[in-house]
Amino acid sequence: MNPIIQCTGLTKSFGSKQALRGLDFELNAGAPIALVGPNGAGKTTLFSILCGYLKPTQGNVTIFGHQPGSQALFGKVAALPQDAQLDPRFSIARQLMFYGQLQGFDKKTARSEAQRVLELVELGEVIDQKPGALSHGMRKRVTIAQALMGTPDLIMLDEPTAGLDPKNARNIRQMVAELSDQATFIISSHNLNELERLSETVLCLEMGEISQHSTISSKSETGYLTIQMNVTDNVDPTPAFKDLLGVNEVNNSQKNEFVLQYDMSEGLDLDQRLLECIAENGWNYHQLIKGQTLEEQLFSNA
Amino acid sequence: MEQLQRPGTFRNLWIISRFELVRLFQTPRGLMSIAAFAIIWYFILRYPIFKASQFVGIPGFRESVGDMFGQVGLSNLLEWPVAEFTVFWIFSVFLFPIFSLLITSDQTSSDRSRGTMRFITLRASRDSIFFGRFIGQLIIQALLLIGVLTATFFMSVWNNSLNWAEALDSAMIMGVNLMIVVLPFTAMMAFFSASVRSSRLAIILAIICWGLTVGLIGYLSYKWPIFENLIYIVPGRQLGDLIQSNDWATLQHAWLPVVQTVAFLFLGRTVLARSSL
Structure with a gap:
C-alpha cells in the first residue's frame, strides 16, 4: 500500500x-x-x-x-x-x-x-x-x-x-x-x-x-481489560483480580479504574470470569472495556 | 454531484477576479466605497466639469494651471478638444491614484488575518489568489472609470452636442491612460496588502513608504545628483509629465508605470508565496 x-x-x-x-x-x-x-x-x-x-x-x-x-x-x-x-x-x-x-x-x-x-x-x-x-x-x-x-x-x-x-x-x-x-x-x-x-x-x-x-487494535499476545468499579467502601479488588487465571498484572490506573493485563491464550473468557468474581464479592461495576483506553495506552508509562 | 471542470490556475484566477466584484457590489464596505466615490465625483461633475466651458477660458483658471504645470503644460492642456474633458483630466489624473490606494488596500490582508485564506489555498494556488485579486481590483477600477467617463461624455454632449466625436475620442484616450496610471498603485497595494494583516495598516504603510522614499531620494539627489534617477521607482512619478501631454502622445509615459507594476507584482507575489498563513 x-x-x-x-x-x-x-x-x-x-x-x-x-x-x-x-x-x-x-x-x-x-x-x-x-x-x-x-x-x-x-x-x-x-x-x-x-x-x-x-x-x-x-x-x-x-x-x-x-x-x-x-x-x-x-x-x-x-x-x-x-x-x-x-x-x-x-x-x-x-x-x-x-x-x-x-x-x-x-x-x-x-x-x-x-x-x-x-x-x-x-x-x-x-x-x-x-x-x-x-x-x-x-x-x-x-x-x-x-x-x-x-x-x-x-x-x-x-x-x-x-x-x-x-x-x-x-x-x-x-x-x-x-x-x-x-x-x-x-x-x-x-x-x-x-x-x-x-x-x-x-x-x-x-x-x-x-x-x-x-x-490501537494491534494484535498481540497480551490482552487488556479495563474495569471501572463502583467502590464505595475501602475494598481493594486487586488481589481477587490477580487470582483470576491468565491475569499477569493488575494496575490501579485511576481512582476505581483497574487495568488487567492477561495472557491471550489463557484469558479467552476472562471477561465472564471477571464479572463472576465481582458478583461473588458483592461489588458493583460501572463499565467494562475490552482493551485499554487510548489514554491508558498513551500515557500509562508517563 | 458532478465536478464539471478541472481546477486550473487560470480558471481559478478568473473565478477569484470575479469574486472581487461581489466584494464591491454586495458588501457594505464595498457599497460605501462606491458611495464615497460617487459623491466626490458628483460634485466634480456637477460644478467644475459641467461648467468647464465657461471657466477654461477665464484668466484665473489659466493662471492657476500655468502656475501648476508651466506654460507648456497649460498650452497642451488647452489642446484637448472638449473643455469638459480638459477639467476631467486635471482632476482624474491626481484623484484616481488616491482612490486606487484606498479601495485596493485589502487584497489579501484581512483574509490572511481571519484565516479565510487557509480555506482558499486548499483550492487555489497563491499565485492565482494574488494575481486574481489584482486583476479583480483593476476590473473594479475600470468599471468606476467607465462610469465617470460616461457621465463626463454625456455632460459634454449635453453642453454641445456637436462635440460628441471629439468627446468620445478624449474619453477613450483618457480611459486607457488612467488605467495605466492606477496600475502601479494597485500593484503597490497588492504588495503592502500581502505584507501586513490589515487594510488600514497597508494604507498607512504605503503612505509612509511613499513619503519617506520621495524624501530620501530628494535628500540623496540634493547631496549626490546621481541619485536623481531613483525618483523613477516612485509610483506617480510620470503624472506631471502626463498632464502636460495630450492625445495618444500621452502613452509615451506608459512605460514607467508598467515597469513599476511588474516590479511591485514580483515583490508582492514573492512575499505572499513565502508568508505563513
Whole structure:
C-alpha cells in the first residue's frame, strides 16, 4: 500500500524554538488517524505544514506524492484549520459556492454541493445566512462542512469538536465514522475518548517529536481489560483480580479504574470470569472495556 | 454531484477576479466605497466639469494651471478638444491614484488575518489568489472609470452636442491612460496588502513608504545628483509629465508605470508565496 503521507526529517523552527524535531513517519489510507499530544506538542504546526500553510525549515513531506499546497492536491486534500473563520461579509452559500467553483463545480452544482455538506453537519437551513448570525458552534460546523465539499481523499480536522455541545460533537463523530470509507481522516483532538471511538492509528506528538505511532487494535499476545468499579467502601479488588487465571498484572490506573493485563491464550473468557468474581464479592461495576483506553495506552508509562 | 471542470490556475484566477466584484457590489464596505466615490465625483461633475466651458477660458483658471504645470503644460492642456474633458483630466489624473490606494488596500490582508485564506489555498494556488485579486481590483477600477467617463461624455454632449466625436475620442484616450496610471498603485497595494494583516495598516504603510522614499531620494539627489534617477521607482512619478501631454502622445509615459507594476507584482507575489498563513 502506498502511503498517503510521507515525512522525512521534518523540522520546523520558529526563531530559536523548534516546534517539530525531525519527524519521520508514513501514514496509510484507511480508517481515521488520530493526532494527539499535549498543548505545544506541535500538532497544529504539523497540520499547517501538511496543508501548505507553513513551509518546513528542514526535511521533506509529500501527500499523495506531491508537495503540500501543490495544484495536484486541490480538491483532493481538505482541512478544517484551527481558528480559521469564514468571511463575515458574505453569506455562507456565497462562500461555499466560491470554494466549490474553485474546486471545479459550476455555479449551480456548487450551490447544491454547499447545501449537501451543510446538511451533513445538520445546518442546511442556514445556507443563506451570514456567519455572524450563527453561534460559535454553528460556525465551527460550517467550517467542517467546507472541508467535505467535493470528493476529497484526505480530510484533516484540527480539533473538530472543540467548542461544540455534546450532541453536535456526537453528530460530527458519527459523520466522520460514516464517511471514513470514502476518505481518510486525520483528526487532531484532546478528547481521547472521541479518538478512541474513531481511530485505528495514533500518531502521538510530544515536544515536537513522535513519541508513539501505533495501531490501537494491534494484535498481540497480551490482552487488556479495563474495569471501572463502583467502590464505595475501602475494598481493594486487586488481589481477587490477580487470582483470576491468565491475569499477569493488575494496575490501579485511576481512582476505581483497574487495568488487567492477561495472557491471550489463557484469558479467552476472562471477561465472564471477571464479572463472576465481582458478583461473588458483592461489588458493583460501572463499565467494562475490552482493551485499554487510548489514554491508558498513551500515557500509562508517563 | 458532478465536478464539471478541472481546477486550473487560470480558471481559478478568473473565478477569484470575479469574486472581487461581489466584494464591491454586495458588501457594505464595498457599497460605501462606491458611495464615497460617487459623491466626490458628483460634485466634480456637477460644478467644475459641467461648467468647464465657461471657466477654461477665464484668466484665473489659466493662471492657476500655468502656475501648476508651466506654460507648456497649460498650452497642451488647452489642446484637448472638449473643455469638459480638459477639467476631467486635471482632476482624474491626481484623484484616481488616491482612490486606487484606498479601495485596493485589502487584497489579501484581512483574509490572511481571519484565516479565510487557509480555506482558499486548499483550492487555489497563491499565485492565482494574488494575481486574481489584482486583476479583480483593476476590473473594479475600470468599471468606476467607465462610469465617470460616461457621465463626463454625456455632460459634454449635453453642453454641445456637436462635440460628441471629439468627446468620445478624449474619453477613450483618457480611459486607457488612467488605467495605466492606477496600475502601479494597485500593484503597490497588492504588495503592502500581502505584507501586513490589515487594510488600514497597508494604507498607512504605503503612505509612509511613499513619503519617506520621495524624501530620501530628494535628500540623496540634493547631496549626490546621481541619485536623481531613483525618483523613477516612485509610483506617480510620470503624472506631471502626463498632464502636460495630450492625445495618444500621452502613452509615451506608459512605460514607467508598467515597469513599476511588474516590479511591485514580483515583490508582492514573492512575499505572499513565502508568508505563513
